[in-house]
Structure formats: C-alpha cells, structure tokens
Amino acid sequence: MxxxxxxxxxxxxxxxxxxxxxxxxxxxxxxxxxxxxxxxxxxxxxxxxxxxxxxxxxxxxxxxxxxxxxxxxxxxxxxxxxxxxxxxxxxxxxxxxxxxxxxxxxxxxxxxxxxxxxxxxxxxxxxxxxxxxxxxxxxTGYPMIRQMRQMIADGVIGNVQKIDAQYYQGWINPVIHDDELRANTWRLDPEKGGISCCIGDIGTHAFDMLEYVSQLRIKSVLADLNFVYEDNQMDVDGTVLLRTENGVKGVICTSQIATGEENNFIVKIYGEKAGLKWEQENPNYLYLMQDGEPLRVLKPGHSYNSEISLDGTKLPPGHPEGIFDSMANIYKGVAKAVNGEKYDHGEFPTMIDGVRGMSFIEKVVESHQKGNIWVEI
Amino acid sequence: MxxxxxxxxxxxxxxxxxxxxxxxxxxxxxxxxxxxxxxxxxxxxxxxxxxxxxxxxxxxxxxxxxxxxxxxxxxxxxxxxxxxxxxxxxxxxxxxxxxxxxxxxxxxxxxxxxxxxxxxxxxxxxxxxxxxxxxxxxxTGYPMIRQMRQMIADGVIGNVQKIDAQYYQGWINPVIHDDELRANTWRLDPEKGGISCCIGDIGTHAFDMLEYVSQLRIKSVLADLNFVYEDNQMDVDGTVLLRTENGVKGVICTSQIATGEENNFIVKIYGEKAGLKWEQENPNYLYLMQDGEPLRVLKPGHSYNSEISLDGTKLPPGHPEGIFDSMANIYKGVAKAVNGEKYDHGEFPTMIDGVRGMSFIEKVVESHQKGNIWVEI
Amino acid sequence: MxxxxxxxxxxxxxxxxxxxxxxxxxxxxxxxxxxxxxxxxxxxxxxxxxxxxxxxxxxxxxxxxxxxxxxxxxxxxxxxxxxxxxxxxxxxxxxxxxxxxxxxxxxxxxxxxxxxxxxxxxxxxxxxxxxxxxxxxxxTGYPMIRQMRQMIADGVIGNVQKIDAQYYQGWINPVIHDDELRANTWRLDPEKGGISCCIGDIGTHAFDMLEYVSQLRIKSVLADLNFVYEDNQMDVDGTVLLRTENGVKGVICTSQIATGEENNFIVKIYGEKAGLKWEQENPNYLYLMQDGEPLRVLKPGHSYNSEISLDGTKLPPGHPEGIFDSMANIYKGVAKAVNGEKYDHGEFPTMIDGVRGMSFIEKVVESHQKGNIWVEI
Amino acid sequence: MxxxxxxxxxxxxxxxxxxxxxxxxxxxxxxxxxxxxxxxxxxxxxxxxxxxxxxxxxxxxxxxxxxxxxxxxxxxxxxxxxxxxxxxxxxxxxxxxxxxxxxxxxxxxxxxxxxxxxxxxxxxxxxxxxxxxxxxxxxTGYPMIRQMRQMIADGVIGNVQKIDAQYYQGWINPVIHDDELRANTWRLDPEKGGISCCIGDIGTHAFDMLEYVSQLRIKSVLADLNFVYEDNQMDVDGTVLLRTENGVKGVICTSQIATGEENNFIVKIYGEKAGLKWEQENPNYLYLMQDGEPLRVLKPGHSYNSEISLDGTKLPPGHPEGIFDSMANIYKGVAKAVNGEKYDHGEFPTMIDGVRGMSFIEKVVESHQKGNIWVEI
Missing domain, CATH: 3.40.50.720 (NAD(P)-binding Rossmann-like Domain)
Structure with missing residues (x-):
C-alpha cells in the first residue's frame, strides 16, 4: 500500500x-x-x-x-x-x-x-x-522567486521603495480583431469570464506576486483599463497604479494584446540598498543590482540560495527546471501541511492570497469605471 | 580651407x-x-x-x-x-x-x-x-530606433494599439537617502532644476521617443509622482498614463531610484499586426514580435534596414556602434539641413519636439498636484 | 487496473x-x-x-x-x-x-x-x-533540438559545412586542486570511471548530439586531452577535431575545469544556406541565422515547429519547460515503441548511439595517447 | 595653433x-x-x-x-x-x-x-x-577587455588553466559558393591576401587577444584548416589547438563560413579561482564566474573597474560605447607614448604583437600543411 x-x-x-x-x-x-x-x-x-x-x-x-x-x-x-x-x-x-x-x-x-x-x-x-x-x-513556486522573497525578508535590498510588475501576453491580439474568434472566446464573455479578462487572468498574478515577494500589502489602486474596441466588454490590457500600506508606490502593467509577447511576466522590486529583478520566461535567473557593484545573477541550486529556494530545486545548477517544477513546489508545500510537517508560510499561496486577489480585481474595475480614481482594496 | x-x-x-x-x-x-x-x-x-x-x-x-x-x-x-x-x-x-x-x-x-x-x-x-x-x-539617433519608426510608418505592425516606455535609472538612490549628498545635487533643487527632476530629465526622453517612433500625438496624461521623502521637493520616480489623439492608451514608467539600474530605457510599441521592442543599453537589437512567427531580431547595417537606418550606421554588422554614433546621426541630419541637402523629418528632433516636451513636463506635474487626474497636453 | x-x-x-x-x-x-x-x-x-x-x-x-x-x-x-x-x-x-x-x-x-x-x-x-x-x-529530448534536427533534415540550412559543439562545466575545478577531494571523486578514479572522465561524461553528449541534429556520421577524430596535473590520470578537459564521412569538418570543445561554468552545452551547425544554434542552459530558444536576414528565434509550442518538436511540448509558448520534460520525451518515445505505435527514429537514442558513443570515447583517448593524431571511429 | x-x-x-x-x-x-x-x-x-x-x-x-x-x-x-x-x-x-x-x-x-x-x-x-x-x-582597446587583462594580472582568477577564443563570421558563405563572387574577393586570392584568409584575418585577432588578456605566451599550435572546396586555395575556417610556454592548453575556433554569424568573437579564460568571459558583439559586459558564487557582470565606467579600463570609458554606465571607442583608446595610448607621458604596456599593441601575429599565421599554415602536427611559434 x-x-x-x-x-x-x-x-x-x-x-x-x-x-x-x-x-x-x-x-x-x-x-x-x-x-x-x-x-x-x-x-x-x-x-x-x-x-x-x-x-x-x-x-x-x-x-x-x-x-x-x-x-x-x-x-x-x-x-x-x-x-x-x-x-x-x-x-x-x-x-x-x-x-x-x-x-x-x-x-x-x-x-x-x-x-x-x-x-x-x-x-x-x-x-x-x-x-x-x-x-x-x-x-510563486519558482525557486528564484522564493529566493527573491527571502532576500527581501532578510533585508538584502533594505526598505522597499518601488514595486513594479509587467505581465504582457499577446494571445488576445488575433482574437480581438476578428469578430467570430472574439465571440468564441469565453474569457471575453462576461457571462463566463466574470467582470474582467486581463486583470482577472494575469493582473492578479502580478498583484499576488508583488505582495508575495515584498511582503507588503497593497492598499489602494488607480487603474486605466483598455478594451480596444467599444463593443468589447472585457478589458484586454490595463495599467494599475499602486500604493502600499506603508506608502510605497508602484505599478502593474498588464496586457493580452501586446502583440507577439508570449508570457512575459517581469517582477522588479527596488529597495534603498539594492534592486531585484526576475523574468518568468527565463525563470532560473535572479538579478541583484546594487549601486556601484557588478550585477549579480543568482541561479537555482547553488548553496548561496536560501533554504526555501533550494528546497524547490531538484537538480544541480545548469539543468534548467521550469514551470512544472514551480507548480510541483506548491504541491510539495501543501503535502507538508497536510502531513503535519513544518513548512514556511511562503511555500504555497493561501486563502488570504485568494481573497485579496478577488478584492484586487473588483477594485481595479471600480477604479476604472469611476474615471481612474484611487480605490482602497 | x-x-x-x-x-x-x-x-x-x-x-x-x-x-x-x-x-x-x-x-x-x-x-x-x-x-x-x-x-x-x-x-x-x-x-x-x-x-x-x-x-x-x-x-x-x-x-x-x-x-x-x-x-x-x-x-x-x-x-x-x-x-x-x-x-x-x-x-x-x-x-x-x-x-x-x-x-x-x-x-x-x-x-x-x-x-x-x-x-x-x-x-x-x-x-x-x-x-x-x-x-x-x-x-532618436540610434539606427534601430530610426528603423523602428520607419517600420511603423510602413505599416509593418499595423495600427498601433499600445505604447509603452520604461526609463529606469538608479543614480539618485544613494543621493536621496543622504541629506548632504541630496543638498548638493542640483537636479533635486527646484531653483536650479525647475519643476521636475525625473520627469524633466528622463520622462521627456520617453515621451519624445514614443511620439517619435509611433508618430502619434499624446493628448492627455494622468501621473503619479514619487518623492520618497516628504522633505524632498523634486520627483525622483513617476508613472504616467497616456492617451493619444486617436485613442491609443499607453504608459511611461520612469525612475531614478530604481536601485542598481544604469540607463535602462525600453521602448515598446504594439500594433494589431506585430510588436516592436528596443532597449537602449543594447541598442543594436530591434525585436519584431508577430503572432505565431519566430521572433525576429534586426541589427544595424543590414540591407534589410530602411534608408534612414542605414544612413546612421558606419560599419558592417557585428561592429557595435553606440551612443556617440547616435548623437552623431543627429548632427549629420542638422548638417544636411544647414547645407540645404535633402533630409528626412526623422533625422533630428526639432522645435516642435522641444515645445511638446516642455508641455509634457508641466502637464504631468499638474496632473500629480491635482490628485492624479487627466490633464490635456 | x-x-x-x-x-x-x-x-x-x-x-x-x-x-x-x-x-x-x-x-x-x-x-x-x-x-x-x-x-x-x-x-x-x-x-x-x-x-x-x-x-x-x-x-x-x-x-x-x-x-x-x-x-x-x-x-x-x-x-x-x-x-x-x-x-x-x-x-x-x-x-x-x-x-x-x-x-x-x-x-x-x-x-x-x-x-x-x-x-x-x-x-x-x-x-x-x-x-x-x-x-x-x-x-536530444528537448523540443528545440528536435526542431533543429528536423529543420536540417528538411534542408533549411542546406548542405552542412561545419559542426561545432562546446560543452563546458566547472564542477571539477574545486576538486582537481584539492588532493583529498580528488581522491574521493569516483569519476577521477580509472578503476571506477573507466578510461575517460570529461570525454566519457560530457564529450559523448556532444558527439551524439552533433550526429543527432546533423544526421551526419563522424568518421575520424584528433584529440588533445588535458589532465591539468601530471598525477591526475583522468582527462578533465579536451578538444576534439572532427571529420565526417562526407568530409565536413568540425570541433568539440569540452571541459569540466571551465571554472564557474554550470552545464554550458552549445550546439552549432552551419550550412550553406543558414546556421542553427542552441544552448542547453536556455533550451527554449533555437537561433536561425541567415545571410542578410534578421536573426530568427524559434521557441517551443508554436505551430511553426515540426510535429516531432510539438509532440514534446506540453504547454503553450512562454511557459518554460526544462530538462525533466526533455527526458520525458525520450520516455514517451520508448512508450510508443513498446506499445507498437508509430514513432520517429529521432524520438529516442538507440543502441547505435550507444555503440558509437563508446567508440568515440576509445578513439579520442587513442588519438591523444598516440600524440594527437587522426584516428578513425 | x-x-x-x-x-x-x-x-x-x-x-x-x-x-x-x-x-x-x-x-x-x-x-x-x-x-x-x-x-x-x-x-x-x-x-x-x-x-x-x-x-x-x-x-x-x-x-x-x-x-x-x-x-x-x-x-x-x-x-x-x-x-x-x-x-x-x-x-x-x-x-x-x-x-x-x-x-x-x-x-x-x-x-x-x-x-x-x-x-x-x-x-x-x-x-x-x-x-x-x-x-x-x-x-584590445575595449574597456572590458582591459579590465579582463588587469583582473587576470591581479590574480582574480588565479593560475590560468584554459584559454579559449571563438571568432565566427559568416560573410564568406555567400562568396564561397558562387564562383564569380569568389573570383572577385581579394581575400580569397593568394596573390593579394597572402598565405591565409581566415587565420590571417581573424585568427590573428584571437591569438593576440588570448596573449593580451592572459599575458601568457602561446608556444605551439596544431591546426586543421578548412577550404570547403578543393579548388579554393585559401582557408575560410579553422581550428587551432594551443599550448602555452607554461603548459596551459587552449583552443582557437575561427570561421568565416559560420553562416549568419556577424562578428562573433568570444574570449574565455578559466583560472583555478574563477573564469572570465567576454563577447565582442556585446562588448560592455564582462562575466566573472566563480565556483558557488553568483555570476558577476561587470560593466564599463563603474569605479570597481581598474584604472586602465576606466581610462577608456568616456560616459557614465548605461551609455553604450562601441568599437570606435575601442580604437580611440589605442590612439589615446599612442598619443601618450608620442607625448612622452606615462602609459601602461596594455594601452596599445606593439611591434611584438605584430611579429608574433605573423609567426602565428605561418605556423598555423605549416601545421595544417604537414598533416595537423604540432609546430612551435
């Protein structure tokens, strides 16, 4: 058995x-x-x-x-x-x-x-x-994202002074310009997709990720959504200005009509001591930028990484793992929790992430509909 | 003589x-x-x-x-x-x-x-x-920027549906956190630097560039500026939402406290047929992204480039030219004009660019001061 | 069941x-x-x-x-x-x-x-x-390697005129300079590791890969191996000149003392019509280089890829798969063979690859020992 | 005056x-x-x-x-x-x-x-x-090449254990396959181009560069040249095995039929403490690789660079300089010498470099003609 x-x-x-x-x-x-x-x-x-x-x-x-x-x-x-x-x-x-x-x-x-x-x-x-x-x-299951979170928690970049995420895809581009394709795309149908397409689908990833790595809480948003055509009811692109509880400013840029982009999700956190950058399409590189220092590129599996990062890497450096491995790390974290083992809060996204994500979507849409004003999450 | x-x-x-x-x-x-x-x-x-x-x-x-x-x-x-x-x-x-x-x-x-x-x-x-x-x-003197402009003018990417520029530097980071350094930085002194630091210094580059490559006119802006410290009077970071005369949306993200960044200016224009991307720190690459096609990377000096691009390259492909060459192309354009030779409107930025740039700065500051509202340029 | x-x-x-x-x-x-x-x-x-x-x-x-x-x-x-x-x-x-x-x-x-x-x-x-x-x-299970093979078979690059592989690692560097570590490394012990370390471990990958993608047969080798220390009996670095049956020349550069390198395996095939390049550490990019054409970067999952490449990709473009996925494709090919389904010769390496690999190792060592002369495989 | x-x-x-x-x-x-x-x-x-x-x-x-x-x-x-x-x-x-x-x-x-x-x-x-x-x-005038040389001289990478240069171009590809073009290309005419095309034109760059950055003397060579067609008298591709006076091994890979390559010159020096890598097409990056450390990327103009590197940079970091700037640094060095100012031996290549380069060409050709044997420079 x-x-x-x-x-x-x-x-x-x-x-x-x-x-x-x-x-x-x-x-x-x-x-x-x-x-x-x-x-x-x-x-x-x-x-x-x-x-x-x-x-x-x-x-x-x-x-x-x-x-x-x-x-x-x-x-x-x-x-x-x-x-x-x-x-x-x-x-x-x-x-x-x-x-x-x-x-x-x-x-x-x-x-x-x-x-x-x-x-x-x-x-x-x-x-x-x-x-x-x-x-x-x-x-959030990627080893270098976990490393990014841990480094920020450890003070490597000092107080955070800017949070920034870009999430650009292009897959809706051929759809949005073709009436028939558009009619057959459930994500563009409010009945099936809910109140938002782009923000709901990928904007939430960006929102959750910024909170995940910085461990700051985003408090208010000002959004401008983009529908491209007047008869299109669902956002396919949007920019969201951010303010956190402790006054840090930031921005989320999202698009699904960034023609030719695949799944270009970039996360940047700048602190008073250093900046950190990560790109989903090349997930095994974490860039540490410091004033007057050579750029440092951290990669998975090296002993200089934190425990939570190393726990999510299965092979030695140079053997690229990918998105399956990222999701596997979330499953691994859940397994620890289910089995009553010790685990770190960062090992899987929880209910609070889900609730906040839903709030984000609704507040972004509200901000846009009310004329691009600040709305509290 | x-x-x-x-x-x-x-x-x-x-x-x-x-x-x-x-x-x-x-x-x-x-x-x-x-x-x-x-x-x-x-x-x-x-x-x-x-x-x-x-x-x-x-x-x-x-x-x-x-x-x-x-x-x-x-x-x-x-x-x-x-x-x-x-x-x-x-x-x-x-x-x-x-x-x-x-x-x-x-x-x-x-x-x-x-x-x-x-x-x-x-x-x-x-x-x-x-x-x-x-x-x-x-x-605007870089050969691949000129190529980008020409390709958009030639309809390679179709109607523009999104304009996007990021201009991130980190050089003010060590300054802003040090009272003495801050006091000695003329750009942070409104007496010497005018009404804006970050927007005035690099935001205008982004604004002019978006108009240069897309040949669209930006009509209104909504800006959120960032001063980091309350006793700092000059913006060192800011995000500007954009709308063009023909209804295209866009965004300019700028920062001088993006710690560790050097001169990271990225220009992205997405059209209904393709997207184009360019990065100042690696200026000899122009990325053409199309739905379902391999990414194409154009480089200077190849015969597939347009005349205005080739006119700005002095050596064969693979011999990297840089920022001096970019400025030299502007001087070359001026020389043509002074000598009464034929030249293209894109060969050097003119008075209209200067005037619009000043308007941009003032309207961005106004938008911010009035509570992040839309202001017409 | x-x-x-x-x-x-x-x-x-x-x-x-x-x-x-x-x-x-x-x-x-x-x-x-x-x-x-x-x-x-x-x-x-x-x-x-x-x-x-x-x-x-x-x-x-x-x-x-x-x-x-x-x-x-x-x-x-x-x-x-x-x-x-x-x-x-x-x-x-x-x-x-x-x-x-x-x-x-x-x-x-x-x-x-x-x-x-x-x-x-x-x-x-x-x-x-x-x-x-x-x-x-x-x-050989990577989708873009399979794509490379198929493109060459389809004549995209024309007649092959140069084959080239580099496989550089650095992991033996800290070992080779420390007597105790060296003594405890089985790969450096001829009793356990056989007649070759670097060539046997990674040189064979390079050899098999060149034959796999080009479908040419390497006929003779001239090798210079590197032991760094006289009292080290196993090669930790080596360069092998190549000639194929049809007279194409090439080279394999390998090292396990390329300090700081992780698993830097690069494959380049140049033909009379185009060149193709692939790098294991960023395996989702295949570079197609043509005279006077923009560089083309092919990525997995796009419909422009061949059937054998697409069969090895599970998610849409932009969702990076990695080395597990590569090996999984080999298992998938074997499953087809075991289940009596139709499969392509390129879906998994066979006995002939294993036999030729062993011959390569022995002939490379022979070439080196005889004073860097040409030896037939 | x-x-x-x-x-x-x-x-x-x-x-x-x-x-x-x-x-x-x-x-x-x-x-x-x-x-x-x-x-x-x-x-x-x-x-x-x-x-x-x-x-x-x-x-x-x-x-x-x-x-x-x-x-x-x-x-x-x-x-x-x-x-x-x-x-x-x-x-x-x-x-x-x-x-x-x-x-x-x-x-x-x-x-x-x-x-x-x-x-x-x-x-x-x-x-x-x-x-x-x-x-x-x-x-050799590039700031990051000068930095590479200085770091090696300063012992940053320890004793050198491997030297490696690749210099791949593709420009002869369209020429070599076309009889008329070939006849009109002076570099392929022994009367005008001398005894070697590829080695004489770009192989010497690689040879000089390896000696320049490592400050080691290459003592013997074993070369295999490639003419592609039997009726072509000039090498258009070649690989050269190297040994230095102090027993370090290395390799130079050169080609002018690497179809689609522009001017892809890569220099790699591996030492017992670290490795250094540089690429001519992106000359403003120097990669420092160390066992178990994040990759470090050095860029020009930062104060962490050595004096001889900084002396060759005119603008702040992030403002890319290029090949004109590289040659300008050589002219600057000569100016110092002519004006009787103090200058470093590395500021311009001298007669000894020229003499050794000519010897390299002749010995490489000799090695090839004698059947790929070792020949002393």
Missing part, C-alpha cells in the same frame, strides 16, 4: 493544459497518488480520460456531488485527502466550499472565485473547516 | 560629459569644425579648456554676448554657422533665443527651456528666423 | 539525481507506472527508499538477479515491461545484457557500457532479443 | 571602413589633428576625398614617397608626428619600414606585414628608430 497522499481531481480532462500541469506537479516529489475524481461532466469522456491516463476507474465519479457522497462513505484512511479544483472559474466556489465543509483539503486554481463576496464566504468556511487550502498562483 | 560647417560651442568644458558627447558627435561624419565658443564662464578655465582640446584660441570668447557681437562682425563666410548650447538648463532659452534672432542655426540640449512659456516664445522666434533648430533627444 | 507500462528501476535510490530525473520523466505523460526494482544494494536502504517514494514494496527485490528470477515467474501481463538502468556505469552492461536476453525492454543511462567491446556484445544481444533499447542522451 | 598631434593617413579613402574607423578614433580624445596624407593612388580621388572630409589639400600628396620627401623638408614642429597605414596589406611593410627609418611614429593596420620575415625586418628597423609603433588589434 502506498503511503502517498490520496489526491482527487475535478476537471482537467481532455486536452486541458491545467490538467497536465497539476497531474505532473502532483507526481514530481513522489508525494501524491491520484485516486480518482471527475474529469469531465460527460460520462464517456470522463471515464475515457481516466483510461487514457492509466487511472483505475473505480473512483471516477459521475459528478461532483456523487464524488463527495461516495468518498465520505470511505474510511478516512482511504478517503481522498486533497482535492484539486481545475474546473471553469464559476465552479471553483461551490466546489471548494462544499469540499471544505466536508473536511477535505483543497488546492484551487485561480481566480479562486468569481467575486469578492464568494471569496469572503469561502474564507469563513475555511476558518471552521481547519483544513489546508491553497490557491495556485503558480509562479 | 576646410569646407566643414563652422561650429561654436557654449558650455561643455572641463569634465562635462555632454561636452565630450557633442564634440565627438560633431566630428564623426567629417561635417563640422569647431571654431570657437565659450566653454566656461571663468576665463582661465575657458581658455585652458580650449588649449586642452587643441583648439586655436582666437575665437574663444569671454562670454556669450561677446561671442555674438564678435561673430557678427565676421563675414558670413567665416562666421559660426551652427552653435551648440550645452550650458545649464536655465541658459538654454536666452541663448537660443538670441542666437536665432541673429540668424544662427542652433543645436540645443534638452530640456529645451525651463518652462513651456519660454518654449512657446522660442518657437515664435524660430518662425521669424528661418534657420535650423534641433533639440538633442539623443536616443 | 492501470493500463500503463509497467516500469522497473535499477539504482537511482537515496539522493540520486538521476533517479529523480527518470522517475519524473516516466510519469509526465501518464504512460508508465513504476512497479518495483532494486534501488540500492543495501536492503534497508532499498526498502526504505521504496517507502519514501510511496511505492508498494512487494516487487522491491534484494538484488538484480532475484528481480529477473521473480519477474520471469509472473505472467507476461503483469511482468515489468521496461527496466531503467540507473546504476554505476560498470553495471550497465551486465544488467542490460541479461535484461535483453530475457526479453525486457531497456532504458539505459549513458555511458551505455564501460568499453566498446561490451557495447558490441550488447548490440548483438539486442539483435536477437528484438526488444526496445534506449540510451538516455537526455538532451 | 593647435597643440594636437599632427597625423598623416595612408589609404582609407573612398568608402573605406577602416578609414572611417581610424579618423573617428583619432578625433575622439581631442589628441590628433589630421594634417594630410595619401588617401588614394588616383590623384583625382585622393584630392576629392580630402575635400569630401573637409581637409585642407596642401599636404595631400601624390604618393607615399613624395609625402616622405616633402614632410622631411618641413621643420620638425610642423612635420607629421604619427602616420597611420590603412593601405592594402602588401604595402604595410614597405611603408612602415620607410616611415620608421625616417623617424616617424607609426600606427599600422593588421596584419602588420605579409610574412614573418618582413615582420622581423620591421622589428629591427624599429629598434634603430626608437619611435612609437602600434599595430591596431582594435579589440
């Missing part, structure tokens, strides 16, 4: 990229065993997918409610311990809420819910449940 | 970096001969500097007014044809104005004046003078 | 990095299930490791011979289908040979054997066995 | 790139004044070019011999002090020799002569002349 954590999966079947990402991430540290779930609402596809990925079908369920019902009949020692929610966004909240109410640990894709109100309810549920909850802001 | 253009220099003596930049730039295409000027208000240093750079001293003058007086006595065929103004900012306007009134062609360092009002007066003077006037937004 | 391929593992227990690499690689495409093996010759560590990675212990065996014996008692439908050999080098040959003789498919770490003679015997055994055999030249 | 050094120029007229390079380099530090010379053997073009670059024509001479004759008639205080030789290679020796015999200081383009024998004669002439002689291995 395996002693791995029993993992259930909701969604992520078929060609789902997020499904691949979570399955691989869960396997990387030999900590999880996928035991079942619901991959697809259509039964044939659900069971077909389970076969395709070589999974026994005895715990593949017809739907979410049935899964909960049946799993609860199992003894605790056999029951799913963690359930990962990879479904469309509007299902995150009801599923997560019910899972928490029934004592399951939950790993939830972002955005955590479709509204701040839902997020607050979920937060309350978690308080009563006392289980582990993680929201997968994937990029 | 040399047939070069007779050039006079005002300022730029001693260790002045801007002096070196202009002297070298003027010499690169064998078009100019420095014949005299006023390098320094102190006579001994003035004459000493002339000796140091190997210049005959017969046309080194005791001050600006004397220079005008004496030069006007010379026959036109011997008189200075172009005068470069490299003095502290507050002298730009009176010198340029008098030079234009007396029929000299002028190359003026930026910021062109200390206020928008002065700029408007200068513009009027130029109209009457009918001579050549250039303001040295140096970076 | 899972329909995954039943995988056995030999070696790779404890902190073994190669163990992690193979386990993760085997899991990534949901194609394999690890069912047992021998992780360690010490029983307590063997069984302890199986527990640690959450593996049922019923098919953890006391040693290799016992494993063969017991597995053969199982019905074919339950028996291990593939066995991965991750043991110290000297065990590769006897294990692989016996596995093949008994009808198992084999994935073997490199170097395949400790001598060319062993390699030839193994090749004969495989001919009789008619099973699948792969040797894990990991880097 | 200017107190600049009076400079004469031989060759470099018309569209000559080397002419532009030297003229600009001579002007950059305000140290030289071009007073005359012979730009072209055709009088009309000679005088026309002088006019074109705005030079008085009174000291433009009909030919070299006339120039010597007339200049010697002038008082020493008016006579040319330095003469730069930018003519076709075969004229370097007779011109330099006569100039030295007549007491002129000489700056000579590389290759210094067309044979080692000529080089030795020139060396003897210089001994008697006791003037200043420089050969323009341009790249």
């Amino acid at each position: 395996s002693n791995k954590i029993r993992l259930g999966i909701l969604g992520g079947g078929g060609d789902s990229l997020i499904g691949i990402l979570h399955r691989i991430a869960s396997s990387m540290y030999d900590k999880y065993e996928i035991v079942g779930g619901v991959f697809n609402p259509v039964w044939e596809e659900n069971i077909g997918f389970a076969n395709q990925i070589g999974l026994p079908t005895n715990r593949i369920y017809v739907d979410f409610d049935k899964m909960i019902e049946e799993e609860l009949k199992l003894p605790v020692s056999e029951r799913m311990q963690v359930v990962s929610i990879l479904t469309p966004n509007f299902l995150h909240f009801p599923m997560a809420n019910k899972l928490l109410e029934n004592g399951f640990n939950v790993i939830c894709e972002k955005p955590m819910t479709t509204s701040y109100d839902e997020a607050k309810i979920l937060q309350e549920t978690l308080k009563k449940a006392n289980t582990v909850f993680a929201v997968t802001y994937t990029y | 040399s047939n070069k253009i007779r050039l006079g220099i005002l300022g730029g003596g001693g260790d002045s970096l801007i002096g070196i930049l202009h002297r070298i730039a003027s010499s690169m295409y064998d078009k100019y001969e420095i014949v005299g000027g006023v390098f320094n208000p102190v006579w001994e240093e003035n004459i000493g500097f002339a000796n140091q750079i190997g210049l005959p001293t017969n046309r080194i003058y005791v001050d600006f007014d004397k220079m005008i007086e004496e030069e006007l006595k010379l026959p036109v065929s011997e008189r200075m044809q172009v005068v470069s103004i490299l003095t502290p900012n507050f002298l730009h306007f009176p010198m340029a104005n008098k030079l234009l009134e007396n029929g000299f062609n002028v190359i003026c360092e930026k910021p062109m004046t200390t206020s928008y009002d002065e700029a408007k007066i200068l513009q009027e003077t130029l109209k009457k003078a009918n001579t050549v006037f250039a303001v040295t937004y140096t970076y | 899972s329909n995954k391929i039943r995988l056995g593992i030999l070696g790779g227990g404890g902190d073994s990095l190669i163990g992690i690499l193979h386990r993760i690689a085997s899991s990534m495409y949901d194609k394999y299930e690890i069912v047992g093996g021998v992780f360690n010759p010490v029983w307590e560590e063997n069984i302890g490791f199986a527990n640690q990675i959450g593996l049922p212990t019923n098919r953890i065996y006391v040693d290799f011979d016992k494993m063969i014996e017991e597995e053969l008692k199982l019905p074919v439908s339950e028996r291990m289908q593939v066995v991965s050999i991750l043991t110290p080098n000297f065990l590769h040959f006897p294990m692989a040979n016996k596995l093949l003789e008994n009808g198992f498919n084999v994935i073997c770490e490199k170097p395949m054997t400790t001598s060319y003679d062993e390699a030839k015997i193994l090749q004969e055994t495989l001919k009789k066995a008619n099973t699948v055999f792969a040797v894990t030249y990991t880097y | 200017s107190n600049k050094i009076r400079l004469g120029i031989l060759g470099g007229g018309g569209d000559s790139l080397i002419g532009i390079l030297h003229r600009i380099a001579s002007s950059m530090y305000d140290k030289y004044e071009i007073v005359g010379g012979v730009f072209n053997p055709v009088w009309e073009e000679n005088i026309g070019f002088a006019n074109q670059i705005g030079l008085p024509t009174n000291r433009i001479y009909v030919d070299f011999d006339k120039m010597i004759e007339e200049e010697l008639k002038l008082p020493v205080s008016e006579r040319m002090q330095v003469v730069s030789i930018l003519t076709p290679n075969f004229l370097h020796f007779p011109m330099a020799n006569k100039l030295l015999e007549n007491g002129f200081n000489v700056i000579c383009e590389k290759p210094m002569t067309t044979s080692y024998d000529e080089a030795k004669i020139l060396q003897e002439t210089l001994k008697k002349a006791n003037t200043v002689f420089a050969v323009t291995y341009t790249y």
